[in-house]
Amino acid sequence: MTVSNIEDFIHLMKFNEQGLISAIAQQYDTNEVLMMAWMNQEAIRETLVTQQVCYFSRSRNRLWRKGETSGQVQKLHEMRLDCDGDCLLLLVDQKGVACHTGRRSCFYRAWQNNDIVEISQPLIDPNELYHH
């Protein structure tokens, strides 16, 4: 392929009715899946240009520069797109923790032996995360 700009890459993506595409964040070196969030075209452009991950917050209805208040930023290593064009995989270097509960990953509840088990504990007091 001989594309050469971000708009060509965005052109391959399929956005939903709200103009959003889902994005999975994965720690680039350990492959740990950290979180899933959403991006719009503006968030994708900003992320690719700055290499700092920016999502679109559906609850706040605005760009969400990950770590802007908590300091727990994600540096982008690589952005990948799936075969259907409707999901992004972000290889990132997560500073501190991804989850607002203070855990490294948002996926901390597991179904094990017919019970719900919390498989990780907070590394940072969540009350500390938003006192910057």
Add this chain to the structure above:
Amino acid sequence: MTVSNIEDFIHLMKFNEQGLISAIAQQYDTNEVLMMAWMNQEAIRETLVTQQVCYFSRSRNRLWRKGETSGQVQKLHEMRLDCDGDCLLLLVDQKGVACHTGRRSCFYRAWQNNDIVEISQPLIDPNELYHH
């Protein structure tokens, strides 16, 4: 927590207007992210009971037993839920390939050096996948 059945686990999940929740499939031992798809409550119950991953196909509007025609099944090792309750992480053992293009992972297009690069090649001829 002292829950003890699948319905209690499902009760923690938030489904969208279509009754669906997104699900990321990750190879349990290598941590490779394979694909993202959707599940409804019925698909989740079947997956937890049978330990064979079953999604809900939005295009076909019915349960999609992964590998039912291609043979490329996913055995469930663990199901995890994120903090918001609106995304599942499935740790699976993927037989063969996850992607309908014959590639191991659906995330085979990457943005590198201002170009779109195919970072993996098909391991199986896609024409072979649906001749079972």
